[in-house]
Amino acid sequence: MPDATRATVIVNVDIPGPVISRHLYGHFAEHLGRCIYGGFWVGEDSPIPNVGGIRQDVVQALRELGIPNLRWPGGCFADEYHWRDGIGPRADRPRMINTNWGDVEENNHFGTHEFMALCELLGAEPYINGNVGSGTVREMSEWVEYLTRSGTSPMVELRRANGREEPWRVPFWGLGNEPWGGGGRMRAETYTDLARQYALFCKNHGDNVLHRIAAGASEDDYAWTEALMRAVDELSHDTFPVLPFEAISVHYYTIGGTWTTKGSATQFDDDDYWRTIVAAQDVEPLLRRHIAVMDRYDPQRQVGLVLDEWGTWWDVEPGTNPGFLYQQNTMRDALVASLHFDVFHRLADRLSMANIAQTVNVLQAMLLTDEETGALVRTPTYHVFEMNKVHHDATSVPVHVRAPQAQREVAGRTVPTLSASASVHAGRCHVSLTNTDLEHEVLVDLDLRGASLTELTARVLAPQSAGSFNSAEHPEDVRPQPLKLASTATGVRLTLPPHSFAILKAA
Numbered sequence: 001m002p003d004a005t006r007a008t009v010i011v012n013v014d015i016p017g018p019v020i021s022r023h024l025y026g027h028f029a030e031h032l033g034r035c036i037y038g039g040f041w042v043g044e045d046s047p048i049p050n051v052g053g054i055r056q057d058v059v060q061a062l063r064e065l066g067i068p069n070l071r072w073p074g075g076c077f078a079d080e081y082h083w084r085d086g087i088g089p090r091a092d093r094p095r096m097i098n099t100n101w102g103d104v105e106e107n108n109h110f111g112t113h114e115f116m117a118l119c120e121l122l123g124a125e126p127y128i129n130g131n132v133g134s135g136t137v138r139e140m141s142e143w144v145e146y147l148t149r150s151g152t153s154p155m156v157e158l159r160r161a162n163g164r165e166e167p168w169r170v171p172f173w174g175l176g177n178e179p180w181g182g183g184g185r186m187r188a189e190t191y192t193d194l195a196r197q198y199a200l201f202c203k204n205h206g207d208n209v210l211h212r213i214a215a216g217a218s219e220d221d222y223a224w225t226e227a228l229m230r231a232v233d234e235l236s237h238d239t240f241p242v243l244p245f246e247a248i249s250v251h252y253y254t255i256g257g258t259w260t261t262k263g264s265a266t267q268f269d270d271d272d273y274w275r276t277i278v279a280a281q282d283v284e285p286l287l288r289r290h291i292a293v294m295d296r297y298d299p300q301r302q303v304g305l306v307l308d309e310w311g312t313w314w315d316v317e318p319g320t321n322p323g324f325l326y327q328q329n330t331m332r333d334a335l336v337a338s339l340h341f342d343v344f345h346r347l348a349d350r351l352s353m354a355n356i357a358q359t360v361n362v363l364q365a366m367l368l369t370d371e372e373t374g375a376l377v378r379t380p381t382y383h384v385f386e387m388n389k390v391h392h393d394a395t396s397v398p399v400h401v402r403a404p405q406a407q408r409e410v411a412g413r414t415v416p417t418l419s420a421s422a423s424v425h426a427g428r429c430h431v432s433l434t435n436t437d438l439e440h441e442v443l444v445d446l447d448l449r450g451a452s453l454t455e456l457t458a459r460v461l462a463p464q465s466a467g468s469f470n471s472a473e474h475p476e477d478v479r480p481q482p483l484k485l486a487s488t489a490t491g492v493r494l495t496l497p498p499h500s501f502a503i504l505k506a507a
């Protein structure tokens, strides 16, 4: 093992920054491959233990993450989904073809009532994404009414006839998905007008207040953000000033290769690894530029930025349906997640929500289920979400990393190999630390300034290699372990192994 790299990390515990919304740890579940069917939903007659058709073990594992919200039913699927097909007796529900994902039959057995039951079991807030691409304003408006209205109305009667008396609470509402692509091939101006119109007819019924999210840019399409924000500016000067929508979204996936050859999830060399780490780090300048555009039109920061699709995207696992986007998940993926969270914590004053794609069996999943045996596996990414849940709704505090040796050249760029962020909550401070170096451990001197915190503990995710993963045969190859700490005159010293993620608690 080469010599350890040295680093100093200073945390200003007494300088409060923005609150890190728990919704930055949100999730996304689409009717895609085995995410809904086989992942969440097995049906009431399944031998797999379930509550009304929903897998118990999946619910339990996600509850351990404190899953704050769940985006559904897509993604691309949302713009082909007609919600009335997914209500009423399951045997009578019409079937459709999921043209986006594998061209397979969708029997609509998992619909509105099943999704809301899932959210209740998870303790998660629903984020429902309506259909702008192939739906109508009326269809979306009636879905909102069906879900959230009480008293008497045509949609309330329909809901009652389907067995649900009380309205549900739905805080988050999406206005379509990727309208520049599969959601309608629209120009930014066309979609902006539609978003204004659709949002207007998504009413607040009773005390249910919708946080309406306009479908935003692909990656670095800042002009798309600009078009949406012009609408915010324009309507703020109206005779009766209003916000057309409360947030706009953006999608950014970490691709280590190219969109046509993304590379294997598990078989990668050092160059592939570093390209991935750099692609993950690039989310920060990208989000900052979107935020800079938003700041020009909305300096008061009334409109949130929502990264409602992010994560790694690899070539599908060999032998699986190419339309199902099933991929394994290694320590490399876990580091992509921990790097994103450091960025989210830094940008928490504008970034209001983020949703990793996707929760079970699709892309950078938390959980994988075995098709034959039904066995459930927690991925390395799951463990990062679990270790970092201490940051939910905590106050971010500034972190300075002084580590001149902790860097490396990647394709002509100098990139840092140590990343950190921190928060405080109820007299406790939590520091997240990521070492992306493949060979060097980092000896970190942590200086917690502005508070006297003496009880220190830490856990680390540090498997044998960056390519380590969990499987049904080896479900615990990657799991958190206690990390040794040593007190120093100014704080605490710890050693971060290569390709590792650690969380430290000080109280």
Ligand code: AHR
Pocket: 030, 074, 075, 076, 077, 177, 178, 309, 357, 358, 363
């Ligand atoms: O997450 C998979 C797909 O990626 C989503 O359906 C779509 O919105 C994006 O292109």
